[in-house]
Amino acid sequence: MTTAAKPDSIVVIDFGSQYTHLIARRIRELRVYSEITAATAPAQAVSHLNVRGIILSGGPASVYDEGAPVIAPWVLESGVPVLGICYGMQALVHQLGGTVAAGDVREYGHADLICDRPGAGLLAGMPDSAPVWMSHGDRVERLPHGVVSLARTSNTDCAAITDGKRWFGLQFHPEVQHTPDGMTILGNFVHDICGCAESWTPGNFVADTVERVRDQVGDDRVICGLSGGVDSSVAAALLHRAVGPQLTCIFVNNGLLRHGEVEQVQETFQRGFGLDLRYVDAESRFLTQLAGVTDPETKRKTIGGEFIRVFEDAAAEIDNVKWLAQGTLYPDVIESETPENRASARIKTHHNVGGLPEHMDFGLVEPLRYLFKDEVRAVGLELGLPEEIIYRQPFPGPGLAIRIIGEVTPERVALLRNCDRIVLEEIDDAGLYRDIWQSFAVLTDNRTVGVMGDHRTYGYACAIRAVNSEDAMTADWVRLPYDVLARISNRIVNEVDGVNRVVYDITSKPPGTIEWE
Numbered sequence: 434m435t436t437a438a439k440p441d442s443i444v445v446i447d448f449g450s451q452y453t454h455l456i457a458r459r460i461r462e463l464r465v466y467s468e469i470t471a472a473t474a475p476a477q478a479v480s481h482l483n484v485r486g487i488i489l490s491g492g493p494a495s496v497y498d499e500g501a502p503v504i505a506p507w508v509l510e511s512g513v514p515v516l517g518i519c520y521g522m523q524a525l526v527h528q529l530g531g532t533v534a535a536g537d538v539r540e541y542g543h544a545d546l547i548c549d550r551p552g553a554g555l556l557a558g559m560p561d562s563a564p565v566w567m568s569h570g571d572r573v574e575r576l577p578h579g580v581v582s583l584a585r586t587s588n589t590d591c592a593a594i595t596d597g598k599r600w601f602g603l604q605f606h607p608e609v610q611h612t613p614d615g616m617t618i619l620g621n622f623v624h625d626i627c628g629c630a631e632s633w634t635p636g637n638f639v640a641d642t643v644e645r646v647r648d649q650v651g652d653d654r655v656i657c658g659l660s661g662g663v664d665s666s667v668a669a670a671l672l673h674r675a676v677g678p679q680l681t682c683i684f685v686n687n688g689l690l691r692h693g694e695v696e697q698v699q700e701t702f703q704r705g706f707g708l709d710l711r712y713v714d715a716e717s718r719f720l721t722q723l724a725g726v727t728d729p730e731t732k733r734k735t736i737g738g739e740f741i742r743v744f745e746d747a748a749a750e751i752d753n754v755k756w757l758a759q760g761t762l763y764p765d766v767i768e769s770e771t772p773e774n775r776a777s778a779r780i781k782t783h784h785n786v787g788g789l790p791e792h793m794d795f796g797l798v799e800p801l802r803y804l805f806k807d808e809v810r811a812v813g814l815e816l817g818l819p820e821e822i823i824y825r826q827p828f829p830g831p832g833l834a835i836r837i838i839g840e841v842t843p844e845r846v847a848l849l850r851n852c853d854r855i856v857l858e859e860i861d862d863a864g865l866y867r868d869i870w871q872s873f874a875v876l877t878d879n880r881t882v883g884v885m886g887d888h889r890t891y892g893y894a895c896a897i898r899a900v901n902s903e904d905a906m907t908a909d910w911v912r913l914p915y916d917v918l919a920r921i922s923n924r925i926v927n928e929v930d931g932v933n934r935v936v937y938d939i940t941s942k943p944p945g946t947i948e949w950e
Contacts, residue, residue, distance in 0.1 A: 486627030910938065
């Protein structure tokens, strides 16, 4: 078999910035593949890539702090162009022999960039003056030999720097939306300076992934957990294209699915796509394991472990199964502490990343591991999946369990399932479903006093959550119309016995997360 050439790639070195994932996303929007790696990672961590350039992210440290992160020698010796952003630029200046010092004035937020050397190079296509987004307290006091300043602001003389060949730096953040010309600058670096071809396309990804999966699994059989959500659906379609009859999809009813989901998934994939789909009713197994569990991390790990046990039992009836396929995405990997991502603090354990048991009977196949959600949708369309699946709102792997605050019981699952059904029905009826990243109900563990029909009630408070996001790494709450919120509230209180209060969550991510647990 002929192995496809590795696509041109940009490596993003993570120094702890909250915007690191945005850098990788913006590079991919330029149709060039990018991966994030820790500042302490060795060169072997990127040996599988055709690295054409390296970007150093920002970060909260100062270069003169004890234990401040440094640029690894292999990065400086790589021979490819290096672009430092914010702390990344300061670290580059410091390690090339320049001087960084505490600034007289901290720059946070909007600044006006004055381009002293517009034209070709990093600032090609930029106006003489442009708004940019700053977030730094230190400044470059003296540039290394051979490095010059390209632009300045009222508070710093070195807002953009270069030696004209390998070293490039920006004191501001081109990856955020608050820098309107940021994509122009990143495009100059990626395409013109690094010479990257626009090879990161859904079609190329499908072809490369099909080949990689075939090489990985050989003649072995693969089982895939199919939930009906976009991630597992696209993973299953990719695997079916790669290995065809070697794939068996297992749909587990864990008792934590949305209203009507059991019937819909079987109808769509068994009859519509002709996949070898095995249905496993494991509701009692999961709810038994979750009895008495209230800690969110324990819930996730319990569900992740039970999923594997269910798969092992189902696989025992299928000959020569060696591989378990999952729809793990890049945000799952970034948010979960994994060996390839030690630099980032663990936000929560995703059941299909950090929630897996240490010992399994299967190898893992994760064809979507380095994709963001919008990229998964593009791949799904490339594979010919219907839009009602592709644009389905995301649903967490642990299901309704992490939308129930406190203990998960059959009664509380039934309450939440009905609340959630009403939310989705009203959002859809209002024509807002495709405009919202995620909308759902949360059953809190708070009970409140109410009055219905002149009688006192003491029921649960239900929270409504609706957010918009590009990739689930950051999110903003949706300003739902009051009439939609009113209909949701009225229906829940009147139709769901046991809930007597509805509240709306107006917290963005950060500081919150999309899910409550």
